[in-house]
Amino acid sequence: MTNPVLSIRNLTVALPGMTDRENAVENLSFDVNPHEILCVVGESGSGKSITSLATMGLLSPALKITSGEIDFCGVNLLEMSESLRNFMRGDQMAMIFQEPMTALNPAYTVGSQIEEVFKVHRNLSGEERRKETLSLLNEVQLPDPERLYGAYPHHLSGGQRQRIMIAMALALDPKLLIADEPTTALDVTTQAQILRLLKDLNANHGAGIMFITHDFGVVAEIADRVVVMRHGEIVEQGTADQVLSNPQHPYTKALIDAVPRRAAENKTEESTASVVINVEKLNKTFHTSGGMFKPARTIEAVKDVSFKVRLGETLGIVGESGSGKTTLVRCLMRLIDPDNGSINISGVDFAAPPKSQLRQYRKDIQIVFQDPYGSLNPRRTIGSQLIQGAMNFGISRAEAWQRVYELLEIVRMPRDSVNRFPSQFSGGQRQRLCIARALVVQPKVLIADEAVSALDVSIQREVLRLINDIRDRLGLTVIFITHDLRVAAQICDDVIVMKKGQIVERGDVGQIFNSPTNDYTKALLAAQPGQDWDIPSFTEEEILAEI
Amino acid sequence: MLAYLFKRLISALLVALTVSAITFSMTFLTGDPAITLGGETATQEDLATIREFYGYDKPIPVQFFNWLGNAVQGDLGHSHYLNQPVATEIFTRLPTTMTLGFCALLFALVLAIPLGVVAAIRPNSLLDRIALGVAVVGQAMPSFWFALTMMLWFSINWGILPVSGTDTWAHFVMPSIALGYYITPGVMRLTRAGMLEVLQSDYIRTARAKGVSRFSLLFKHALRNAIIPVVSLAAVQFGFMLGGSIVIETIFAINGLGFLAWESIQRADLPMMQAIVLILSLFYIMLTYFADAMNAWLDPRIRVA
Amino acid sequence: MSEVTATSTALSPRRMMLKQALRHRGLLFGGFIVVTIVLIAIFAPFLAPHDGYEQVLSRKLIPPVWFDSPKATWDHILGTDHLGRDYLSRLIYGARISLMIGFSAMLISGVIGTTLGVCAGYFGGKVDLVISFLITTRLSMPVVLVALAVVSLVGSSLTVVILVLGFLIWDRFAVVMRSATQQVRNLDFIASAEALGSSTPRILFVEVLPNVANHIIVIATLEMAHAILLEAALSFLGLGVQPPDPSWGLMIADAKGLMFFDGWLIAIPGTALFLLILAINLLGDGLRDVTAPENRG
Numbered sequence A: 001m002t003n004p005v006l007s008i009r010n011l012t013v014a015l016p017g018m019t020d021r022e023n024a025v026e027n028l029s030f031d032v033n034p035h036e037i038l039c040v041v042g043e044s045g046s047g048k049s050i051t052s053l054a055t056m057g058l059l060s061p062a063l064k065i066t067s068g069e070i071d072f073c074g075v076n077l078l079e080m081s082e083s084l085r086n087f088m089r090g091d092q093m094a095m096i097f098q099e100p101m102t103a104l105n106p107a108y109t110v111g112s113q114i115e116e117v118f119k120v121h122r123n124l125s126g127e128e129r130r131k132e133t134l135s136l137l138n139e140v141q142l143p144d145p146e147r148l149y150g151a152y153p154h155h156l157s158g159g160q161r162q163r164i165m166i167a168m169a170l171a172l173d174p175k176l177l178i179a180d181e182p183t184t185a186l187d188v189t190t191q192a193q194i195l196r197l198l199k200d201l202n203a204n205h206g207a208g209i210m211f212i213t214h215d216f217g218v219v220a221e222i223a224d225r226v227v228v229m230r231h232g233e234i235v236e237q238g239t240a241d242q243v244l245s246n247p248q249h250p251y252t253k254a255l256i257d258a259v260p261r262r263a264a265e266n267k268t269e270e271s272t273a274s275v276v277i278n279v280e281k282l283n284k285t286f287h288t289s290g291g292m293f294k295p296a297r298t299i300e301a302v303k304d305v306s307f308k309v310r311l312g313e314t315l316g317i318v319g320e321s322g323s324g325k326t327t328l329v330r331c332l333m334r335l336i337d338p339d340n341g342s343i344n345i346s347g348v349d350f351a352a353p354p355k356s357q358l359r360q361y362r363k364d365i366q367i368v369f370q371d372p373y374g375s376l377n378p379r380r381t382i383g384s385q386l387i388q389g390a391m392n393f394g395i396s397r398a399e400a401w402q403r404v405y406e407l408l409e410i411v412r413m414p415r416d417s418v419n420r421f422p423s424q425f426s427g428g429q430r431q432r433l434c435i436a437r438a439l440v441v442q443p444k445v446l447i448a449d450e451a452v453s454a455l456d457v458s459i460q461r462e463v464l465r466l467i468n469d470i471r472d473r474l475g476l477t478v479i480f481i482t483h484d485l486r487v488a489a490q491i492c493d494d495v496i497v498m499k500k501g502q503i504v505e506r507g508d509v510g511q512i513f514n515s516p517t518n519d520y521t522k523a524l525l526a527a528q529p530g531q532d533w534d535i536p537s538f539t540e541e542e543i544l545a546e547i
Numbered sequence B: 001m002l003a004y005l006f007k008r009l010i011s012a013l014l015v016a017l018t019v020s021a022i023t024f025s026m027t028f029l030t031g032d033p034a035i036t037l038g039g040e041t042a043t044q045e046d047l048a049t050i051r052e053f054y055g056y057d058k059p060i061p062v063q064f065f066n067w068l069g070n071a072v073q074g075d076l077g078h079s080h081y082l083n084q085p086v087a088t089e090i091f092t093r094l095p096t097t098m099t100l101g102f103c104a105l106l107f108a109l110v111l112a113i114p115l116g117v118v119a120a121i122r123p124n125s126l127l128d129r130i131a132l133g134v135a136v137v138g139q140a141m142p143s144f145w146f147a148l149t150m151m152l153w154f155s156i157n158w159g160i161l162p163v164s165g166t167d168t169w170a171h172f173v174m175p176s177i178a179l180g181y182y183i184t185p186g187v188m189r190l191t192r193a194g195m196l197e198v199l200q201s202d203y204i205r206t207a208r209a210k211g212v213s214r215f216s217l218l219f220k221h222a223l224r225n226a227i228i229p230v231v232s233l234a235a236v237q238f239g240f241m242l243g244g245s246i247v248i249e250t251i252f253a254i255n256g257l258g259f260l261a262w263e264s265i266q267r268a269d270l271p272m273m274q275a276i277v278l279i280l281s282l283f284y285i286m287l288t289y290f291a292d293a294m295n296a297w298l299d300p301r302i303r304v305a
Numbered sequence C: 001m002s003e004v005t006a007t008s009t010a011l012s013p014r015r016m017m018l019k020q021a022l023r024h025r026g027l028l029f030g031g032f033i034v035v036t037i038v039l040i041a042i043f044a045p046f047l048a049p050h051d052g053y054e055q056v057l058s059r060k061l062i063p064p065v066w067f068d069s070p071k072a073t074w075d076h077i078l079g080t081d082h083l084g085r086d087y088l089s090r091l092i093y094g095a096r097i098s099l100m101i102g103f104s105a106m107l108i109s110g111v112i113g114t115t116l117g118v119c120a121g122y123f124g125g126k127v128d129l130v131i132s133f134l135i136t137t138r139l140s141m142p143v144v145l146v147a148l149a150v151v152s153l154v155g156s157s158l159t160v161v162i163l164v165l166g167f168l169i170w171d172r173f174a175v176v177m178r179s180a181t182q183q184v185r186n187l188d189f190i191a192s193a194e195a196l197g198s199s200t201p202r203i204l205f206v207e208v209l210p211n212v213a214n215h216i217i218v219i220a221t222l223e224m225a226h227a228i229l230l231e232a233a234l235s236f237l238g239l240g241v242q243p244p245d246p247s248w249g250l251m252i253a254d255a256k257g258l259m260f261f262d263g264w265l266i267a268i269p270g271t272a273l274f275l276l277i278l279a280i281n282l283l284g285d286g287l288r289d290v291t292a293p294e295n296r297g
Helices: A050-054 A084-090 A110-121 A128-140 A147-149 A158-170 A188-204 A215-224 A242-246 A249-258 A325-332 A355-364 A381-394 A396-410 A413-420 A427-439 A459-475 A487-492 A509-514 A519-527 A538-546 B002-028 B033-040 B044-054 B061-072 B086-123 B128-138 B143-157 B170-180 B184-199 B202-209 B212-250 B258-267 B272-297 C013-023 C025-042 C087-123 C125-139 C142-152 C158-168 C171-185 C186-196 C202-236 C248-258 C262-291
Strands: A004-013 A023-032 A037-041 A065-070 A094-095 A176-180 A208-213 A227-231 A233-239 A273-288 A297-310 A315-319 A340-345 A363-370 A445-449 A477-482 A494-499 A503-509
Touching: A004 A050, A004 A233, A004 A340, A023 A065, A023 A208, A037 A050, A037 A188, A037 A215, A050 A065, A050 A094, A050 A176, A050 A208, A050 A227, A050 A445, A050 B272, A094 A273, A110 A128, A110 A147, A128 A147, A128 A158, A147 A188, A147 C262, A188 A208, A188 A215, A188 A227, A188 A519, A208 A215, A215 A242, A215 C248, A227 A242, A227 A459, A227 B212, A233 A242, A233 A249, A242 A340, A249 A459, A249 A538, A273 A325, A273 A477, A297 A325, A297 A477, A297 A494, A315 A325, A315 A487, A325 A445, A325 A477, A325 C025, A355 A363, A363 A427, A363 A459, A363 A503, A363 C186, A381 A396, A381 A413, A396 A413, A396 A427, A427 A445, A427 A459, A445 B202, A459 A487, A477 A487, A487 A509, A494 A509, A494 B184, A503 A509, A538 B212, B002 B061, B002 B272, B002 C125, B002 C142, B033 B044, B044 B143, B086 B128, B086 B170, B086 B212, B086 B258, B086 B272, B086 C142, B128 C262, B143 B170, B143 C248, B143 C262, B170 B212, B170 C248, B184 B212, B202 B212, B212 C142, B258 B272, B258 C142, B272 C125, B272 C142, C013 C025, C013 C262, C025 C087, C025 C158, C087 C125, C087 C158, C087 C202, C087 C248, C087 C262, C125 C171, C142 C158, C142 C202, C158 C202, C171 C202, C186 C202, C202 C248, C202 C262, C248 C262
Parallel strands: A037 A208, A037 A227, A094 A176, A176 A208, A315 A477, A315 A494, A363 A445, A445 A477
Antiparallel strands: A004 A023, A004 A065, A227 A233, A273 A297, A273 A340, A494 A503
């Protein structure tokens, strides 16, 4: 058995000041072996990022390591001088981060940034450096390395930038590569490519990879071994097989249980309910004049989009970034003006009339947005924001308050929330409040625009269940926008797949998942990580059990 | 980048036109400019002569275009107090003010930028607090009081610097400091804030992960990006100093544009006043445009779109 | 794992800001001095030992009481000027003038600048184009010179000075409010407000303004200091407050010729100006630290 590349023993990192817990990570112990991919899984706040930063020596000065050791190839990093550690960074151990759009220095070409690794750690001539850089660009499967060499970061897409990061990290063949959620900010198809690249590189280089993620699908896709973290502690670790098929700890079971499953059944009968929304040939094109960063462009954001939604249904609109789904939603809500086409909601055309005429009908269609931190006014009490909508439409204050309290009960938030401010609530709680706010005006249609994308998996499930619940109780029609097919499978009846402003496929959930017809849909499905994983299910008792 | 610069040029020209119009309209602030020039004892005949000579009898838009047309050709009007063209006097005095402004800017930058960088490297340290203290004190001191106090100590009490005039380089020391210190806080704060923000950015973290040296991190990676807005600000502040030099020049008896402005205000020499305001505004617009161009060149996101 | 029963624990944002404010030394120090000076100005008639305008030529140029001079007397704690007027009284009444001009000019420029900035930031498009053009034009003109020129042509009275300053220094309000409003505009709760049927005026006043109010307060304090400094400069050059009114800038101008022998004539009003501006700036910086710490520097 070869020695591990990285061996963390009883690591404890203290949090400064008055926070909800004393330590960011506590008594952490795990290994990373050469040639393997170890996945560290956890929700937000589990301490997984801090572990990686501590290993690299990049912790912010406010966080102190109070005990434990971090052994790299047998030597304790914590006892090394800073200059020696700096010497090893980029050479023996490398790291790639989550946000590719901001991870590269905008002032220098990507070629020179890769070369910098050679300049700092090796003694090569300019010619040799250039050769190495070009071969690296090839290895990370970037097209046209010669041209890309002289390009600046802002010329590249997110996926391309992440490949540059990988190239920089692997340049000197490090023994340890740490990847902190490198695909979280990427489209699912790009994610699939990057994961495949990492697996290929793992086969060809000897590095041990510590891959941090919150997505169990990714874990199923690439992990050899798994470490599960929660609140700064390890709750379970083992081989991928063990943890994914036969987890022991209730928390692991709960996390796996919350992973959205693929749809199984095909719907058989056609719905006979009335049509609530009828969109016909909707178009919206943006003309951006040459700004500071881009030349003038014409973007057909929404092109000839038509669809119907029936009463009581949930329609899913699935697409990656740039698919036009956000623009479509804003047109539906008439927050922006479509170029032409019609949007018929319960008899009222939302597309044609000027905005001022539409005000009275706005209550029929409401929306919950993605970012729970920007969707509530930080300077107003929850109560004043919740009743605002109703009062705008002429409902008396007394009745408005009554509706508010009823809804707070439905979304399972306490009554005294009305006197508090948004900053006093967590992300999941805020989303519930936003749902309540949207429902106060008793709309016919509720749009959820990536409403659960910013939430942890366990919270996601709660909110999705809530939306389903509400739909059934209040007779709502729901349009659910998402980039994640698995989430769509949870609550949607019908699904529309969008690409570059157009609808490429439509059908009920079972159809889309089990027998897709369009190539893009097939590609989207194929790109979902962890397809070969047979997700186990658990009983309620198993999940709630305390060890 | 060329498209960007061209658009900014059009914008600058439009602003210049508007500023000229505003400056020109100063003529009518007193009501009848002829009376301002002629004085209250002027007879109707005198007024008529004045009107004809200066063109005040023509309709306003025509006056404006004449004035503008002349200005573009270098004729900024005629000062009857000095009995020579306004332009001559202005361009004789301009170099002095430019020298003063340049020295003041140099002083401010040499003090402010290193201070800002050091403050950002160790935020909330003693050095940072000193830097911020300097900024706060600098912003609070009235320039004329500072100038007079310096004169009192350095010239009168200790006799190491000359009181007034512009004969030697020593004459420029106190005026430069008095003029420059006022923009030091602004530049220092911007440098500090810019560095702090850049040092928090993801690409600095990437550079650290690559094992880059501390020195290279600060200057090659951080300052290279943080300095961009500071360069713009410095160019713009240069223009501000040219305009604000009037107080310093009167105190130190420096024969520059500011002092000339002061004299013409005293004498109600309207054409001269207008011309100075116009020249300084145009300078300012040019400097802003230059700052934009520098900005575009330093930032690859604009330079190589 | 469910958050259903979890109640919120953090304090309301207002309480948190108040707590932070009470711990901020610069804010407390600056605030204390500003309030003191304001109170002195308000109660000037009760506090000033003499009439600041009364000239007693037999008592001219008496140095302050701590000087080692036979003429110094407790009757004139800060001495007298070249016309025998009590310096302390003039200083106190000068505070009135500085504060009044500073405050009024700040109000005028604040209204102009905030309206322009918020409209530009919220409506964007053509409105933004026009307003940005106005801002650039205003920024291209040398403030001191234009102020001097206008005052010299129109005549210098208190009202003129206030109006001229008010109509010249609105640029910082406009620039900052424009950028602050743009940032708020992009947040989802504005879109939600629109979707919930709120009218544009309602959105501006109830949703946007409270979220940019902290910027307004900070800029207001800084521009008030700016206005006071400008007025002092104008008065120093003889084109601001006219004699015999006791502006601090004017007092320094009067003393210019005598500073070689009676340096305190300059030092005292200069120090007073410095202290007032410093205090206002510290107050403004403190407010910025507490309400919008991300804008520090």
